[in-house]
Amino acid sequence: MSTRRQLIKGSIVGLFSAGAASVMATPKDQPQQFDEVYDLVIIGAGGAGLSAGGHAAEDGKKVLILEKMSFPGGSSAISGGQWAAAGTPFQKAENIVDSEELFIKDMMEVGHGVCDPELVKAFVSASGREHDWMTKTSGMKPIKVMVNSGMSVPRSHRYNSSKVTMFYYEYAKKMGAKIVMNAKAEHLLWDNDKKEITGVSVSDKNGNIKNYGSKNGVLLATGGFARNPKLLAKYSPGSKDAVAISGGGTTGDGLLMAQEYGADVADVAYVKPTYGFTLNPKHVSDKSSVFYAGALIVNNKGKRFIRENDSYKTIGEAALAQDKGQSFMVFDETIRVQALPKDPREPRFMGEKGKTDFGFVGNTIEEVAQKADIDPKALRATVDDYNANAPKGTDSLGRNTLAGGYGKPIALTEAPFVIIPATACLLSTYCGLKVNKDLQVLDVFGEPIKGLYAAGEVCGGFHGQSSMSGTGFAKAFSLGRLAYESMTQKK
Numbered sequence: 001m002s003t004r005r006q007l008i009k010g011s012i013v014g015l016f017s018a019g020a021a022s023v024m025a026t027p028k029d030q031p032q033q034f035d036e037v038y039d040l041v042i043i044g045a046g047g048a049g050l051s052a053g054g055h056a057a058e059d060g061k062k063v064l065i066l067e068k069m070s071f072p073g074g075s076s077a078i079s080g081g082q083w084a085a086a087g088t089p090f091q092k093a094e095n096i097v098d099s100e101e102l103f104i105k106d107m108m109e110v111g112h113g114v115c116d117p118e119l120v121k122a123f124v125s126a127s128g129r130e131h132d133w134m135t136k137t138s139g140m141k142p143i144k145v146m147v148n149s150g151m152s153v154p155r156s157h158r159y160n161s162s163k164v165t166m167f168y169y170e171y172a173k174k175m176g177a178k179i180v181m182n183a184k185a186e187h188l189l190w191d192n193d194k195k196e197i198t199g200v201s202v203s204d205k206n207g208n209i210k211n212y213g214s215k216n217g218v219l220l221a222t223g224g225f226a227r228n229p230k231l232l233a234k235y236s237p238g239s240k241d242a243v244a245i246s247g248g249g250t251t252g253d254g255l256l257m258a259q260e261y262g263a264d265v266a267d268v269a270y271v272k273p274t275y276g277f278t279l280n281p282k283h284v285s286d287k288s289s290v291f292y293a294g295a296l297i298v299n300n301k302g303k304r305f306i307r308e309n310d311s312y313k314t315i316g317e318a319a320l321a322q323d324k325g326q327s328f329m330v331f332d333e334t335i336r337v338q339a340l341p342k343d344p345r346e347p348r349f350m351g352e353k354g355k356t357d358f359g360f361v362g363n364t365i366e367e368v369a370q371k372a373d374i375d376p377k378a379l380r381a382t383v384d385d386y387n388a389n390a391p392k393g394t395d396s397l398g399r400n401t402l403a404g405g406y407g408k409p410i411a412l413t414e415a416p417f418v419i420i421p422a423t424a425c426l427l428s429t430y431c432g433l434k435v436n437k438d439l440q441v442l443d444v445f446g447e448p449i450k451g452l453y454a455a456g457e458v459c460g461g462f463h464g465q466s467s468m469s470g471t472g473f474a475k476a477f478s479l480g481r482l483a484y485e486s487m488t489q490k491k
Contacts, residue, residue, distance in 0.1 A: 031189070034199055034213035038064040038178075040487060041200055041214035042221055043185045043254060046074025046247065047476030048456030049221035050168040051130070052484040057175035061488070064212055065177055066202055068184040068249055073165045074223050075247035075428060075457065076476045080284050081161030082148060083477075084470030085131040086124065090145050090157060098153050100124050106404070107471070110150035110311055111464020114267070118437045119461045122482065123475060130478040131157065138167045148292060149312040150468035152405040161284075161473065168477065188218060188257050188452070197261070197451035216487045217451035220441070221480060224429035224457040225252030236271035236429070238317060241325055244426045245277070245284055254458045255432050261452065262443040266460030267431035272467075273424035275316035276329075278358050281425055288329065288420060289469075291315070292403035293339035294410050295331035296386060297422075299323060302369065302378030304386070307399045311466035316424030328372060329420045330365075330383070332412040359420035365412075372419040387411035404468075428472050431460040438486040439479060455483035 040056050042049045045067035053065040086103040103124045108115060135141065142157035173179060182205040189199035189211060199213040225231040226246040232239055244250075255265070275297075276287045291297055291308045297315065298304055299322040306318040319327040331339075362368030365383050366376035385396065390409035393400045401407055433441050433454045440448035456476040463471065484490070 031211045035210045036064070037213035037215065038062045039215050040064070040217075040219065040484065041212050042066065042219045043200060044074060044221035044223060044249075044456070045072040045169070045179055045181075046221060046223055046456060047076030047165055047168065047473070048480035048483070049074075049219070050165065050172050051477040051480030052219055052221065052455060053177040053179070054168055054172035054175055055481045056484045056488070057172060057177040059488075059490070063172075063177040064214075065172065065179045066183040066185055066200070066212075067179065067181050068253070069247075070181050072169045072179065072181070073162065073247070075250060076473060077162045077165040078245075078247060078284055079161045079427070079473050080287070080469075081159040081164065081473060082156040082470035083127070083131055083142070083159060083164075083474045084148075084151070084155050084468060085128045085157060085474060086155055087128060088131060088145075088155075088157065090142055091155065094145055094154075096145065096154050098155050100128065102152060103155065106150055106152050107462075107468055108464075110404075110466050110468045112466065113464065114270070115464030116266070116461040119435070122437045123462055123471070123479065126478040126482045127471075127474040130481055131474070134164070134167070134477065137171070138164075140164065140167070147403045147406040148289065148469035149310075150404045150466070151470075154406070156470035164477075185222075185253060185257065187260065189213075190261070195450060197449065214451075217453055219483050219487065220254035220258060220433070220452070220454040220458050221456050221483075222252075222254030222458050223247055223250040224432065225255055226250045226426040226429050228252040231255070232271075232426075235268040235431075238320065239271060239273050239426055241320055242273035242316070242424050242426045243277075243281055245281060246426060246428055250429070250457070254454065258433050258441050258449070258452060258454070261449050263441050263449060263452070264434040264444045264446070265432060266434040267463060267465075268460060270463070270465045271429045271431050272313040273316040273320060274427040275312045275319055275422065275424045277423050277425045279421050279423055281423070284427065287425075288422070290331055290335065290339050290420070291329055293331075294335045294402055294412075295329045296383065296412065298328050298330055298374070298379065298382060300326045300328070300374060302374045302382050304382055304397055307397045309399050309401045309403060309405075312469060313466045319422070319424050325423065327422050328374065329422050330379070330412065330417070332417050333414040334410065335412070336418060359418055361416050361418055363415045363417070365417055368417045368419050372421065374419070383412055387413065428457055430457055430463050430467050430472055432458045433460055435459050435461060439483040440486070453483045453487055455479040
């Protein structure tokens with residue numbers, strides 16, 4: 001069997017594989033002489049690339065980080081800044097009992113068992129280790145520790161995402177990593193004698209080409225493909241109506257470059273938008289997660305259509321499938337007080353009682369429904385049914401917790417009542433190249449493509465059918481370091 005596999009594989013070196021479809025592509029042989037040679041070449045200066053580059057430079061490696069945009073940070077810098085980690089000192093200070101084992105269990109359940117257990121285990125361990133290093137080295141502390149989608153206990157450590165990302169950027173520079181902006185990776189370079197990736201060909205903003213060699217392989221830290229319509233149409237046609245809020249550089253470059261060498265993909269069939277954004281969103285700050293705290297989600301007919309404690313990805317997919325893609329978050333003053341004033345991203349709710357400038361407020365369910373153009377009688381019936389059953393654990397849709405498996409549903413009874421029109425956006429694609437636990441990119445035969453690694457959003461296999469909130473941000477920084485260690489075989 002192995003001989004047959006080798007024969008088949010040898011006949012299609014350079015196969016471009018994108019799921020079921022495939023075409024021939026010619027590997028780009030390395031030039032006779034590289035313009036510059038480094039210990040590590042990293043493509044992408046988001047969280048994953050900066051983490052890998054900073055740790056590598058700290059260990060004395062000669063590092064090059066290439067970024068096609070004119071600024072660093074990628075999607076990490078504009079994300080919600082939630083870092084999921086288990087057993088941290090900040091959890092212990094709040095008497096939150098958590099463990100890596102429970103974290104792994106939650107991720108496997110959220111992913112419906114489809115995610116790779118070895119990858120999940122590697123990520124969970126790396127996330128805690130890197131979070132500990134980041135807080136000790138930077139002196140930063142989380143704004144708060146909270147429960148989010150898919151968590152059975154609070155383990156989402158919230159930070160200002162741009163501050164965390166800039167810390168990694170400054171740290172990488174301080175350690176001596178070379179970071180080049182406006183440098184677009186065009187294709188990977190293949191050493192036909194060694195049968196491995198040894199570098200990358202790069203263009204600057206004027207179209208000039210340089211070829212960079214890497215002694216320890218090339219790391220793809222290029223982010224997702226939320227801003228590539230062709231890839232979305234192929235892998236996530238259900239997301240075509242979702243607005244992309246990801247970094248401007250998330251056009252799938254790394255995915256496509258790797259596929260020129262036969263790279264396989266994982267979980268791309270499960271790419272889903274993220275729920276909770278206000279209409280016409282421009283930034284992650286336009287997202288409200290008030291449904292975590294007990295808000296109902298209804299369609300324009302005033303009917304619930306999803307369990308509100310499902311993953312925000314599952315909710316997002318279901319929301320876009322509603323009539324006109326419309327949905328609404330409905331809650332009362334008790335939930336507002338508990339959830340929104342504690343969230344520093346929600347200054348719109350910090351004013352006078354019940355006031356909002358992106359929703360509707362009323363003293364009764366009927367009044368606020370009328371303002372939101374929802375059938376008042378239908379919404380009243382929905383709220384009454386929920387109030388009578390959810391707190392008792394007999395909800396018709398099966399909701400028996402708040403976010404994930406945490407907390408108990410509460411009735412909506414205290415005026416004023418608020419309705420926020422909501423939609424789902426592509427905050428990330430979070431699925432992509434198939435990798436092993438050492439973050440080596442795998443080909444369609446399940447074998448590593450020698451010299452090629454991936455970290456961050458470009459990787460698939462960690463999330464499965466859905467995603468736990470806080471794992472995307474954590475995945476970038478923690479897997480960046482893990483990738484560097486794998487590339488250099490650091491123990």
